[in-house]
Amino acid sequence: MSELPTALCLPGGGPPGVMFQVGALAALEHRIQGFKGDDLTSYIATSSGASLAAALAAGQKVERIYRAFLDPADDYFPLERSHILKMDLAEWRRTIQTGVSALGQGARSVLSKSLAPTPASLWEELARLYDSMPAGLFSLDGYERFLDDTFARRGVPNQFSALSKSLRIIAHDLDTGTPAVFGGPGLTHVSIARACTASMAIPPLFTPVRIGNSHYFNPAPSQVSHIDLAVELGAKVIFVINPMVPLNVGSVPTGHGLRASVRDKGAMWVSNQANRIKLHGMLWKSIDRIRTAGTAKVIVVEPEATDGQLFMHNSASFAARRAILEYAYKYTRALVEEWTETGELPIEEPGYVALTSRPVGEE
Numbered sequence: 001m002s003e004l005p006t007a008l009c010l011p012g013g014g015p016p017g018v019m020f021q022v023g024a025l026a027a028l029e030h031r032i033q034g035f036k037g038d039d040l041t042s043y044i045a046t047s048s049g050a051s052l053a054a055a056l057a058a059g060q061k062v063e064r065i066y067r068a069f070l071d072p073a074d075d076y077f078p079l080e081r082s083h084i085l086k087m088d089l090a091e092w093r094r095t096i097q098t099g100v101s102a103l104g105q106g107a108r109s110v111l112s113k114s115l116a117p118t119p120a121s122l123w124e125e126l127a128r129l130y131d132s133m134p135a136g137l138f139s140l141d142g143y144e145r146f147l148d149d150t151f152a153r154r155g156v157p158n159q160f161s162a163l164s165k166s167l168r169i170i171a172h173d174l175d176t177g178t179p180a181v182f183g184g185p186g187l188t189h190v191s192i193a194r195a196c197t198a199s200m201a202i203p204p205l206f207t208p209v210r211i212g213n214s215h216y217f218n219p220a221p222s223q224v225s226h227i228d229l230a231v232e233l234g235a236k237v238i239f240v241i242n243p244m245v246p247l248n249v250g251s252v253p254t255g256h257g258l259r260a261s262v263r264d265k266g267a268m269w270v271s272n273q274a275n276r277i278k279l280h281g282m283l284w285k286s287i288d289r290i291r292t293a294g295t296a297k298v299i300v301v302e303p304e305a306t307d308g309q310l311f312m313h314n315s316a317s318f319a320a321r322r323a324i325l326e327y328a329y330k331y332t333r334a335l336v337e338e339w340t341e342t343g344e345l346p347i348e349e350p351g352y353v354a355l356t357s358r359p360v361g362e363e
Contacts, residue, residue, distance in 0.1 A: 013311075017048055069321060088139035143196075201217040226286075
């Protein structure tokens with residue numbers, strides 16, 4: 001592969017997204033001469049992709065991670081559901097306390113009126129309860145502790161300054177709305193594990209993560225462009241492993257059997273589909289902008305929208321995870337064979353972009 005500065009972008013996508021990214025990277029290593037997922041110039045990631053990017057930036061081998069995820073007995077990355085889905089008890093205590101206070105204040109206000117309260121005044125009092133809702137259902141503190149321990153056991157530095165490669169993890173400041181690029185200027189002091197959790201704090205599931213006097217979260221559809229950031233870091237070749245494509249499936253697996261619409265999978269998956277549409281649109285706008293400017297060559301690997309049913313099965317299921325890993329590996333391997341017969345990507349060709357879901361040059 002070319003000796004040009006090369007970046008790897010890993011957008012989020014939850015556990016299924018990481019499975020796709022690991023399988024795709026394993027295939028790229030096997031089929032592209034000189035490509036090493038742990039030996040690139042810079043790494044840019046968000047959400048679930050941040051933990052994988054941190055491991056790769058520290059020199060962990062894609063092949064080792066791939067084999068670990070294929071073997072349920074392998075304790076290389078012994079993540080359990082309890083590490084992530086842990087109720088934020090402190091936030092729920094605040095909710096209960098302020099909720100009781102709001103109800104009491106509302107009751108006193110209504111009872112003190114000489115006339116019967118109007119529906120408008122009742123709604124005004126009930127509106128106080130909105131401010132008592134939890135900032136998130138779950139805390140990521142357990143996942144941060146898990147990462148701290150895993151990084152220590154695997155020899156992964158937990159400080160950006162200790163890495164030999166450039167790592168950037170993207171989040172946003174909740175109270176100012178400004179982007180936060182951990183590992184960049186002014187935010188190198190934050191531990192990598194803490195930055196990973198901040199980038200994973202997607203509302204309404206997870207409580208924003210406090211760092212210093214600020215709170216950080218992942219506003220999914222409004223993320224900083226990974227590709228633009230890679231260009232800012234000097235990358236001339238950019239690999240994007242993107243699992244977040246809009247789903248276009250004929251049948252939807254639910255807890256009640258196969259159904260015809262994403263609507264039948266509930267509010268969280270309706271929201272997930274909305275985020276996929278927005279994030280995918282943002283990605284392609286960035287690609288078109290970079291292609292027009294000619295500042296870098298972009299190689300994108302993403303699943304076909306019609307294969308999205310794989311990503312909708314229970315991510316706690318080993319069979320589901322293995323299916324995504326194997327799909328990503330075989331799919332990416334076949335894709336590379338379409339790109340090149342020699343094992344060398346033609347990245348020197350002006351404006352070259354290797355795509356999966358859209359042909360080269362499509363507007």
